[in-house]
């Protein structure tokens with residue numbers, strides 16, 4: 001249970017003064033649903049209002065706080081013209097300019113003949129010194145409220161800085177003093193303030209350098225977050241080790257049949273990974289292994305073989321995918337193979353409902369079905385297996401540690417294999433998986449043709465469309481990927497819909513559309529039509545990013561490629577070049593390109609090597625690329641930035657290990673405080689593994 005001291009921080013945003021449901025929604029999209037999330041929303045800039053020149057000396061463009069006498073008001077002579085208030089000091093006249101003004105309000109704020117402090121941006125028009133819409137207008141006795149430095153925060157459409165700042169101030173005011181979880185000696189050596197102080201200072205920058213990630217204040221907060229991450233992973237590992245495993249060591253009968261049934265030979269890498277997995281399963285400690293292989297490297301067969309190993313021993317196996325499309329894809333590949341072996345498979349997603357779902361649950365509970373494939377639906381509370389021995393989690397980075405564990409908890413000593421197509425650099429690997437064992441599929445199945453990649457400005461779109469028409473005529477199948485507009489699926493979908501309309505006009509009816517806002521059945525129908533060739537062009541949002549397999553597709557167009565991260569571009573492009581035919585990828589961009597965007601596209605043109613791309617990605621993100629982590633699917637840190645806080649990650653990992661060695665159940669005083677840390681960063685699942693609450 002979450003400690004009481006943290007209750008105030010986990011209140012909803014509406015608990016704040018002046019925050020109603022509408023504003024709460026905006027803030028939630030920006031930061032998160034709880035007050036704690038507001039604490040992590042650190043300033044990205046500041047406004048310094050301490051500069052107080054005379055009117056005549058106020059430089060245009062500067063933020064300044066001026067002390068002036070209000071001379072007279074001039075309401076707009078015609079609608080649409082601004083309301084003006086003329087003010088002055090002994091050096092000159094300052095005109096305050098207001099559009100859409102309420103005269104009554106301004107008369108009350110700025111009575112003629114009074115002295116006022118006005119703060120805002122100074123502008124000069126001809127000989128006129130102006131301040132449009134001052135941020136502050138107060139009587140002299142309130143000067144202390146204005147001549148200050150104010151933090152500036154990243155915003156979202158519809159949310160004003162003032163409101164957000166007010167919310168954050170409210171959240172900080174509610175933040176309790178928390179007991180220190182850092183090692184005392186370490187904290188002294190680093191010169192870090194306590195948590196509450198660090199938080200306050202992080203939100204009250206005085207100078208530009210206070211915003212740098214390497215200040216003691218920011219480093220402390222980053223370390224807290226990294227320590228929570230590393231400690232949670234260490235606890236998960238510890239828990240895995242504590243739970244006794246069991247040996248799963250089938251006689252190979254089903255696997256041999258599988259190999260006979262496959263229309264191809266396994267690659268060397270597939271064989272090697274298969275052996276590593278089998279050895280882990282055979283041992284009586286629990287398996288926690290990562291199968292890492294670039295898109296198209298053939299992970300599915302390796303996964304199926306591991307599942308069959310469990311079935312050979314009379315137990316069940318489950319494969320969980322992050323999206324419904326993917327789960328269906330897996331079932332499509334696996335069902336014919338399983339049928340050849342005489343094994344029934346079920347699919348369980350959010351869409352199986354009522355009687356049908358109940359029948360599936362029954363068959364899993366009584367063990368009559370050995371193989372289950374599904375989405376999150378697989379770890380709902382009412383899903384039970386007779387004897388789950390093997391759990392595979394595909395494209396793991398989309399799931400949290402918590403979900404991974406919930407599935408594993410559905411059986412006795414379940415062996416867990418996690419599959420990912422993201423070639424993850426070592427440092428990031430640590431944050432996502434801790435010290436997991438890894439098998440790598442570093443060899444592609446034979447016969448794959450290279451994908452030729454071209455980068456074009458979107459002014460050549462119509463040319464590209466003409467090329468698509470020719471490709472269609474020769475029977476090609478084409479993905480057309482629409483840009484990520486915002487984090488919202490709704491806007492992405494709108495962009496895709498518009499493009500779909502346009503392409504249908506030019507290319508005819510063989511153009512389909514799939515996006516995340518569509519109903520599941522509708523998505524399936526479109527995907528099936530594309531897979532069968534009934535549709536030639538599939539306009540899509542990034543729902544096709546992971547795993548979708550239509551080997552006949554040979555062309556991919558990505559619009560606004562500059563908006564995608566490298567990892568995501570690589571994933572997307574992996575959808576083509578799967579068959580025997582030459583494939584090409586067209587990356588369309590909207591100029592002008594930022595330096596990092598240009599480099600990303602260049603890397604894409606130069607190489608198809610996932611590991612090289614991952615490394616470049618990290619380097620470019622180090623240069624301040626914000627899109628990176630979210631799109632590569634790795635855990636996102638709110639306070640830590642691995643491109644600058646790498647040393648802290650290593651320290652946090654050692655610290656976590658030491659903590660676990662000395663006080664594995666977090667019982668002593670520091671241990672108790674560390675529990676609070678875990679809850680603060682919502683690593684609740686990890687706390688549940690401790691032997692005593």
Ligand code: ADP
Nearest residue numbers: 264265266267294295296297298299300301445
């Ligand atoms: P991944 O999940 O790693 O992206 P898949 O398992 O979906 O890759 O495999 C991609 C494609 O390659 C599938 O069509 C699969 O049947 C095929 N494939 C897998 N292994 C081999 C192999 N050894 N030789 C030839 N084709 C293979």
Ligand code: MG
Nearest residue numbers: 299300394547
């Ligand atoms: Mg796959």
